[in-house]
Amino acid sequence: MNAMTKEDTRTLIADVLEAYPEKSRKKRAKHLSVYEEGKSDCGVKSNIKSIPGVMTVRGCSYAGSKGVVWGPIKDMLHISHGPVGCGQYSWSQRRNYATGTTGVDNFVTMQVTSDFQEKDVVFGGDKKLDKIIDELATLFPLSRGISVQSECPIGLIGDDIEAVSRRKAKEVGKTVVPVRCEGFRGVSQSLGHHIANDTVRDWVLEKAKVDFKDTPYDVAIIGDYNIGGDAWSSRILIEEMGLRVIAQWSGDGSLAEMEKTPKAKLNLLHCYRSMNYISRYMEEKHGIPWLEYNFFGPTQIAASLRKIASHFDDTIKEGAERVIAKYQPMVDAIIAKYRPRLEGKTVMLYVGGLRPRHTVDAYGDIGMQAVGMGYEFAHNDDYQRTTHYLKDGTLIFDDASEYELEKFVQALKPDLVGSGIKEKYVFQKMGVPFRQMHSWDYSGPYHGYDGFAIFARDMDMAVNSPVWSLIKAPWKQG
Amino acid sequence: MPQSADLVKDHTRLFQEPEYQALLARKSEFECGHPAEEVARVAEWTKSWDYREKNFAREAVVINPAKACQPLGAVFAAAGFEKTLSFVHGSQGCVAYYRSHLSRHFKEPTSAVSSSMTEDAAVFGGLANLTEGLANAYALYKPGMIAVSTTCMAEVIGDDLFAFIKQSKDKGAVPQDFDVPFAHTPAFVGSHTTGYDNMIKGVLHHFWEGKQRTAGDSINIISGFDGYSVGNLRELKRMLDLMGVSYTILSDTSDVFDTPTDGHYRMYDGGTTLEATRAALNASATLSLQTACTAKTLPWIAEKGQATRSFNYPLGVGATDEFLMAVSALTGKAIPEALEKERGRLVDAIADSAAYLHGKRFALFGDPDQAIGLTRFLLEVGAEPVHILATNGDKHWAARVGTILADSPYGKGGKAWAGKDLWHLRSLLATEPVDFLIGSSYGKYLERDCKVPLIRVGFPIFDRHHHHRSPVFGYQGGINLLVKILDKILDEADRESIANDGISFDLTR
Ligand code: SF4
Ligand code: SF4
Numbered sequence: 001m002n003a004m005t006k007e008d009t010r011t012l013i014a015d016v017l018e019a020y021p022e023k024s025r026k027k028r029a030k031h032l033s034v035y036e037e038g039k040s041d042c043g044v045k046s047n048i049k050s051i052p053g054v055m056t057v058r059g060c061s062y063a064g065s066k067g068v069v070w071g072p073i074k075d076m077l078h079i080s081h082g083p084v085g086c087g088q089y090s091w092s093q094r095r096n097y098a099t100g101t102t103g104v105d106n107f108v109t110m111q112v113t114s115d116f117q118e119k120d121v122v123f124g125g126d127k128k129l130d131k132i133i134d135e136l137a138t139l140f141p142l143s144r145g146i147s148v149q150s151e152c153p154i155g156l157i158g159d160d161i162e163a164v165s166r167r168k169a170k171e172v173g174k175t176v177v178p179v180r181c182e183g184f185r186g187v188s189q190s191l192g193h194h195i196a197n198d199t200v201r202d203w204v205l206e207k208a209k210v211d212f213k214d215t216p217y218d219v220a221i222i223g224d225y226n227i228g229g230d231a232w233s234s235r236i237l238i239e240e241m242g243l244r245v246i247a248q249w250s251g252d253g254s255l256a257e258m259e260k261t262p263k264a265k266l267n268l269l270h271c272y273r274s275m276n277y278i279s280r281y282m283e284e285k286h287g288i289p290w291l292e293y294n295f296f297g298p299t300q301i302a303a304s305l306r307k308i309a310s311h312f313d314d315t316i317k318e319g320a321e322r323v324i325a326k327y328q329p330m331v332d333a334i335i336a337k338y339r340p341r342l343e344g345k346t347v348m349l350y351v352g353g354l355r356p357r358h359t360v361d362a363y364g365d366i367g368m369q370a371v372g373m374g375y376e377f378a379h380n381d382d383y384q385r386t387t388h389y390l391k392d393g394t395l396i397f398d399d400a401s402e403y404e405l406e407k408f409v410q411a412l413k414p415d416l417v418g419s420g421i422k423e424k425y426v427f428q429k430m431g432v433p434f435r436q437m438h439s440w441d442y443s444g445p446y447h448g449y450d451g452f453a454i455f456a457r458d459m460d461m462a463v464n465s466p467v468w469s470l471i472k473a474p475w476k477q478g
Numbered sequence: 479m480p481q482s483a484d485l486v487k488d489h490t491r492l493f494q495e496p497e498y499q500a501l502l503a504r505k506s507e508f509e510c511g512h513p514a515e516e517v518a519r520v521a522e523w524t525k526s527w528d529y530r531e532k533n534f535a536r537e538a539v540v541i542n543p544a545k546a547c548q549p550l551g552a553v554f555a556a557a558g559f560e561k562t563l564s565f566v567h568g569s570q571g572c573v574a575y576y577r578s579h580l581s582r583h584f585k586e587p588t589s590a591v592s593s594s595m596t597e598d599a600a601v602f603g604g605l606a607n608l609t610e611g612l613a614n615a616y617a618l619y620k621p622g623m624i625a626v627s628t629t630c631m632a633e634v635i636g637d638d639l640f641a642f643i644k645q646s647k648d649k650g651a652v653p654q655d656f657d658v659p660f661a662h663t664p665a666f667v668g669s670h671t672t673g674y675d676n677m678i679k680g681v682l683h684h685f686w687e688g689k690q691r692t693a694g695d696s697i698n699i700i701s702g703f704d705g706y707s708v709g710n711l712r713e714l715k716r717m718l719d720l721m722g723v724s725y726t727i728l729s730d731t732s733d734v735f736d737t738p739t740d741g742h743y744r745m746y747d748g749g750t751t752l753e754a755t756r757a758a759l760n761a762s763a764t765l766s767l768q769t770a771c772t773a774k775t776l777p778w779i780a781e782k783g784q785a786t787r788s789f790n791y792p793l794g795v796g797a798t799d800e801f802l803m804a805v806s807a808l809t810g811k812a813i814p815e816a817l818e819k820e821r822g823r824l825v826d827a828i829a830d831s832a833a834y835l836h837g838k839r840f841a842l843f844g845d846p847d848q849a850i851g852l853t854r855f856l857l858e859v860g861a862e863p864v865h866i867l868a869t870n871g872d873k874h875w876a877a878r879v880g881t882i883l884a885d886s887p888y889g890k891g892g893k894a895w896a897g898k899d900l901w902h903l904r905s906l907l908a909t910e911p912v913d914f915l916i917g918s919s920y921g922k923y924l925e926r927d928c929k930v931p932l933i934r935v936g937f938p939i940f941d942r943h944h945h946h947r948s949p950v951f952g953y954q955g956g957i958n959l960l961v962k963i964l965d966k967i968l969d970e971a972d973r974e975s976i977a978n979d980g981i982s983f984d985l986t987r
Contacts, residue, residue, distance in 0.1 A: 021613050050570060052593040053611030054618060060571020075511070083630055083665035084540070085547025089575035091920075093582075097489070099502055102923065103904075104521045105512055109923065110901075115540040116666045121634060131538035138532055139541075142512050142520055152569055152631040153666065156600060183571040184596050184631050229489045236501055246508050256510035326479070333483035402589070403618045406743065422577045425587040429743040443488050450481040450492060457486040471741045 004371075004412065006393045009034045013395075016407045024051050031399055037392035042383040044398040046375070049187045054401035057350070057422060058376050060183030062086055064192020066149035068274055069200075070179065072096035072225050072250040073258070074106045075144040077136050080113040081129065081161070082151025086183070087113040095439050097229050098252040105142045112136070121153055126164050133168040133176065144255040145175030147199075155182040165203075175255060177203040188377035188399070190273065190353060197277035200258060205281075208259035217243045217312065220264040222279055222290070223271030226251020228444020233451045234295050238268070240326075241305060241319035243312070249275060262286045266311050268293055270447075273353030273382055292385075295447040296355075296455070297362025298331045327449040335365065338456040341464055343367035345415035348408065350400060350423070351437045353378040357386040359418070359437070362446075366456050371412050374400050402426065416463050431471040433462040525908035525928075533905045541901035544843050544920060545870040547665035548673030550576045551703050551771075552627035553590050555677035558707075558729030560749040561622030563615055564590035567608055567637065568629025583705055583938040584735040584946060589745050591615045595631055604632055608642045612651040612658070619745065623752060624652070626660035627677060633664040657752060659684035669870035671770045671845055674703040678729060679775040685752070686759040691783055694760040696724040697808055698784075700775065702768025702791075702847065705918075705937030706946050706955075708736040713949035717802070721811045726750065726758045736947065763808045767792060767801075767951075768847035770875065790878070791851030794858050794956050795824060820953040827957050828859050834967050834987070839891075841865035841907055842916035843900065844936040846875045852916055852935065853879060855959065857886040864891050865906045871896040900924060914966065933966045935959065 004012070013032045017025045028051065033043035050056035059067070062080075067090045070078055080087025091111035100106025114120070114128055133146060146168075148161050161178040169176040179199045181192045219238065224231040231251040238245055246264055247257035261267070267279050267290035279290040291311065293304035302324045309320035345368045349356040356373040363370060373390075374397035375382060383398075395412065397404060402423070409417060409432060417427045418437040427434045435441050435458060443458050445451040480495035481487060492498060511517075523529055553564040553576045566573045573592035580588040591614075593599075593607035608626075615624060626639055639660040647654050661680030663673045678700055699718075704710055711732035718725050733748025758764075763785035766772035772788060780786045785808060792801035799821070802813050828835075838861045842852050846868045856863045866879055876896040883889030895902065900920055907915070907928040915921050915928075918936035925932040934942050935950065949955035968987055975982040 019618055021617050023610070024614050024617075049596055050592075050594045051610070051614060052595075052607045053565065053591045053614035053616075055589065055591045055615075056570060056594065057574070058570060059574040060569055063571050063574070075509070079539070083547055084543055084545060084669070085550065085572060085630075085665050086575065088543065088546045089550075089579045091542075093578070097493075099506075100511070101517055101521050103524060103901075103927065105517050111542050113540050113543065114538065115543065118664070118666050121666050128538050135536050135539045139524075139529075139536075142517065152572075152629065153634045156631065156634040183569040184600055187596060189571075229493055232493060232498060232501060235505070236497060239501065239504070245505070248505070252505070254509040254511070257508050260508065330479060330481055330483065334486075337483050401618065420578075421581050422574065422588070425581060425585060426743050429587065429737060429739050429741075431739065431741040445489060445492070450487075453481045453483065453486045454488045454492075457488075467739075471739060473740070 033396045035394040042396045046398045047379045058188040061181040061185045061192030064189030065181035065196035069196035074098040083116045137172040147177040190377040193274040214263040220247040220261045222249045222269045223275035228440045230445040230447035233445040233448035297365040339367045346371045347416040348372040348414040350419040360389040530905035543869045543899040545669040548663035551670035551673030552663045552677035555674045556625035558731040560751045561746040563621035565626045567593045568632035570594040572629040609646040616652045623657040627663040685756045698761045698764040702771030707731045709949035710951040770846040791847040793851035794855035824953040824956045836860040839912040841912045843867040846871040867895040
């Protein structure tokens, strides 16, 4: 158990800041803090440009659009428009599971790129894009549409991808969506989420004509990317309580589902950070209310099921209670099995814009406590939402550098760190158990009751692995 | 209920349960998908000659390429120098990608910083970002050298690294005498092998330009971008040590991508010392193990007065022979008995197993030189390389492969495909099937779609662990590779014979 007082933690922050040159120290100081019980925010500034040269963990807008929001839409081809790299590195890395036949009616695990050459940069890429769309129409006749995911050069060379998209949509008779998600826009993945949401609004929802028989129990799952099957292990609960899920955004999602969503009675928003924009739009335009829910761990799942049910009649409310009761024995058995092995252990979390707060109570369900947490690209509203989950004295870090993370882990000595692939091996070398909390470390799903069982198993497997007892050579011990 | 505490099912099993199968069926109603027969018909069509022709008529779109962009190669090359931190000038997302990409392959941390340029830098240029970034990186990570490369953004707006680094030093970002080599690495030219070339040249230029060369008798080796650098460079050093040669490996990544888990994180480990890099100007010769990775560097070294030789990935018997003989000729050191015995052991292994390799048809893809090395090896063991593909290969590469194929009766049916991608290869495999496929993890989609067993060799290998620790260079590497290929062939033989009512399910093979 971590024995640091609030004062110790403040000293730690000061020590860590000491290493920076003065100008950067001042900037970074605003992003590090110790949570004070009762405060309405976490005391950090956020969504600000990263400082050059510090090894930020953040990615870019393209990653937020192609990688997060658009990429999982399975029946569309997503062109990584520009040079080869961005699409290559993000190819199949987000584990957005989707059914269908790859290359025929599912394109999620394909890397489609315009592979810009020097002449495209010099003379512009619009002609090439035009031709690409024709070629894709020939080779993939069952695709429902195309999105153009702009990489850095596009916005710098003055291409008009909107004009090309408008023209080609008519010619090929399919949805074509130009997305201005060049990596230099904004300060992180976050603006890419926003830009992607806006293009769904302008190029899908505003153009869609749907003929669809709705029911009073129709809902849509928004902001679940089906990492390792998360959206499925969520959907199963929502259906079991008596609701009808008409769309998944965007994990295992399809264009048709997106188009139907304005018919939903309630939008269920899981990843607030990446899809609040489109939810607000549908609220304003179509009068669809939206609700944030959290399907990590039984405490939050039960609360969320009841919150969702409160928007519907008694049959649904009874449905929610029935679901909670049905899974309770399994949950009890999981907790009985894993909690004794994890009780009192601590965890430090550093992930995107949602999961640290969303998983805190799931860790609590298995007896673990968060001693430090931070986000790569959260905004102020995320930090406000986070306070609800925090214990007094928790170390908070926004857009942390690798240097800071390393120092924090050395000082806090958590029993587990949850972050990304770039961090994983750093901490494992230090002998600290680690789980990737973007990709679920190739496991999952973690959402829903079925997912909670896997979550608990995985955290136990990491924390209590025998390998951690082998770290020191016996002749060096003692 | 599909889940239980006794047997926790994760994604590998959970979704096969009836509750989830029913869920997926319900979901499909909302997807407005195509009828199953239509999907099946089109799936069949994608494997036809008609589709192949349309696929090869492509002029614009690239689908599933087997190449990455320049800065990745630059970051890899820089990692092989002592205490060197890569600084990639441009937008930050790219750097997050290079780090993840290398870490997923090596299962190791990868360090690199970015100058985090955003919209305002696009307008005003990135000088301020570079200056501030150098100062921060220097203060936080205490590198012995910072190697600067560029992302697309910096290249498109035309930032000048030479001038920017000079101005940054003048402003005191890092000490004047601190080593900051650099390379422009536009991603819209070449691939990661080009970036490797540019960065090696950038580093050597930094240390050698304007210096007087005093010819010595040591040799330099540049091994090129290589997912096996950990195992390969150790093997290479072992062979050279056996010969008693004095050498410098320019960019030695064997330690930094293979650090121990002992409670202490090493951001830097091993690597070519800056001292040795400086002194490497005096070498008698520089040998490049991958021609495509030194296209600019090697001629530049030749201009400095050194002898140069280049190879296509010394793998297998003949290619290793040539490499060792060249080293011997350049240094005057004999190839020792010990290595000759190793050679004999590899030949022995091939002879023992030849019957299972003979006439087996292979497709392979990878970086140009590795593809040549593998082609030669397949020919040596009596297998038939049929489709040989390098997305980042050029016409010279294709001509070289053509000559190699023409030299062997086993190469008759083979063809080199330069600049093609793995969607092209899918058509080749569907219309002209082979027995086995050799390539990186990306090949697993071809394995699934074309039912051709994949032997994982190359970069990246994301879905199998630790292969980069064993060499494929040299005679010893040849044995490792042979075992890997044979295991797959014999596993397949067993699998087929089980499907065949157990006929041919032999205990001894
Ligand atoms: S923007 Fe350019 S440099 Fe960056 S990953 Fe993409 S292709 Fe590579
Ligand atoms: S859950 Fe986190 S990492 Fe995932 S999309 Fe949302 S903010 Fe990003």
